[in-house]
Amino acid sequence: MISELTPFSLRWDEVDPARNPFDEASVAQVVGMTGPAQWVPRRPDLPLGDSRMTAWSHGEGDSWAYAMSHALVQRYGRWVVGWRWSHDEGDFDGGPVGNWCCPRDSITTPEETLDRVVASLSEWREWLETLAAWFEAYPLDLAAIEDQRLLWERAARNLILQVVDRTGCGSGWHGHCRQVLIWFLTRWGVAPDVATDLVDEAIGGRFRSWTGPGTVLVDDVAEQLALSLRPDDGGTDSEAPAADHLRRWLAVRESVPWYEIQDGAVEGPVVPVLDGVAEDIRVFDGAVDPARAEGLLSALELVRADAACGTRLDFAVLSSWQQHILGTPAPPPFRDSPAFAKGGRERYGIGPDTCARFETCLAESATDTGRPVGLIARAARAYLDVCFFHPFDDGNARSAFLTLVFILAREGVGLDGVTLLRRITFQADDPQDPLILGRYIALHLAQPRRTAASAATEPD
Template identity: 75%
Template sequence: MIVELAPRFLTWDDVDPARHPFDSASAPQVVRSLGPARRVPRRPDVAFGDPAMSAWSWDEGQPWADAMSHALAEHYGRWTVGWRWSHDEGDFDGGPVGNWCCPRDSITTPEETLARVVAALCEWREWLESLAGWFQTYPLVLADVQDQRILWERAAQNLILHVTDRTGCGSGWHGHCHQVLTWFLSHWGLAPDLAQELVEQAIGGRFESWTGPDPVLVEDVAEQLALSLRPDDGERPAVPVPDHLERWLAVRETAPWQDAPDGGGDGPVTPSCDGAAEDIRAFDGALDPARAQGLLAALELLRADAARGALLDFELLRSWQRHVLSTPQPPPFRDLPAFAKGGRERYGIGPDTRARLDTCLAESAYDAERPLPLTARAARAYLDVCFFHPFDDGNARSAFLALIFVLAREGVALDGVSLLRRVTFQADEPQDTLTLTRYIDCHLAETRRKAAP
């Protein structure tokens, strides 16, 4: 599972300044031109410890910050999501940014808030540019690593010290240190997965939150990392991207869906508030009111379809997607292979792809002969839409609507959906299936708890 707006998942290709132009002088104008800049939420005038402040941060502040991250990524590229990676315990722990903390502390007046966004964005960019410069400190060549180990070791040691200095070694600082070392190896030609593996082995879980590593440990990690490198580590042949739709179907067939949690009980539940609609208004509304209006129209339509017990299939999806994308006609099924996650996943296409999707979606209905928990059927429908990727655009929103429909068809609605949006699951990762069921269960159990008399 990947949290779409979490910077810890960024690769060097995602953030390399050489690949992503940025003009800091125009950043204030760009930030103020984005949709979220016109809808900065008002922080309540209560004490930080007041429950109302916590509720506001979760329900309004966080979705707004997510919307700003999404808008920045749309404009500049995904590298920008690090603007919120604050020191210590903020939106994301252990980062290099000091100009932003979290909605509670950093959202004040619109003018002050947008100034903080600009400052944090430029600070994050400056850090990336400084890393690129440090990577080039020594003229390293992987093929000559046998003769250059001392240089590789010294470079790694200096990078660890730079990260400890920049982050302050607060909560979770070691996650970014691990990432920077992985970026360093990727910059010099190692495949990201191999780079990550070697860094994990070198650190060996020895870095800890709130604790700066002693010099002996830093030297040992750097030495172990340098010793692990081989001259041919950068010579891996290019491997064609596999068909991740087929990989998903294999995972789908073997996943232990029957082990999914049951959401705290059976039967319909009416939430204390409409979590799906509120999240759409807070996040999508901050991005673009028209986008939110389209999603809300689709939400209303799917609930009417659920009330009449409609069968979930592509035809139903496209009737909602017409509102999601604001198209004159329901959009067609894609006719070419689709790509996601920066091209790392490819979803094939064949003459029977749409029919296979319909077969899978039909299994979201309750089957007395093969009963599965509602959380499993809702999660499976969501992932089916993600990995069949039926539309040219808006598949994440379509998957979310499919999940909400499966719940609604059995009289269930949620009072919160924060764990179900702005996350990305991997087609060939078996554990992601039950992770999503647990997220649904978490929201469903909490909804039932609040709805109980």
């Protein structure tokens, strides 16, 4: 299986050099005797940017590289699959290997290609040995965590900086950084599933592709990781540490391919035949409590006025809407304690920078200054940000819904139905939910188009 030939899921017990003998002096001979070494493909004589070259690289070239990985696994074990984990956007995002990139750039003559395989395998092994040496430099004892927190913190900080230096902080570098921290914890006895949760919560989606983390961020992640460890984290029967679903959401948020959510249903302004937002509030919320519906309709009027005049989306704006939603005498402040939802199954943590991070996420979805992301994706992302940052003590689902309406309205897009957006719950740690929400928005946006097309074809 291809998944067995990719490095992302490698565990420390699989890559630990102490468990995997390796004779560097014989690597060239071993590589040269593999089956794929006898039929290195010929690279087409085409410009690197030519679409036919790309097709060859992803086709014949990629198949050969996977065949070589398979042959090396048969000889050395699964740890070797990291030989292709190159820097930046190579075969696999954000790795520590510089001698290999991808078939398009790395397959040339048979001799040069096999030399690159040898150099890359040796480089990957050298990196694993370097990590093992760093791990051993911090011999930690789960039974003495309280006395060793500073040592755990120092170890985590140094490992992050090692990965930063080795990968160059290109595309996806943080994936390998996450893996190295998990490897370190499992090396010293933390259960793998617990280690994964602890690392994800400490990083919290704050590491970014093509961006080196600042000193403050590195220190905070290291401190969070050290503080989250408990004496029973190595056992299998102990109760899991309290999860922070906001941190889980931020980790998911960073990994979602937002650019894959297409705006096919949005072609210029979308004017619904029926004001589906207001109608749903009158029917659904009115049945719950007429005062609730009245407050939400009042907030909706303000949302649309803010969208029409191009108001900047930030917490202050959300709070002004929330005052109408909840009927409070003043705009409510950002919460100052952990929040809970879904009957207590999700817990959203709080820190000194939570509100500022929320503002950053809102601005990103409102203006999309990063990788091109469509309107539907930005609306979905902002909706989920409000849900999982959970900024208010009450009414967060209604606030998230109005945020989605605001982002669409700024582009002249309305909805004549919202059932799928208000009756479905989404999970903070499910990477598929953002894509599902995007599809739901697209379905509702397609309805006005279908209605208009049907009306246009009806006879007078």
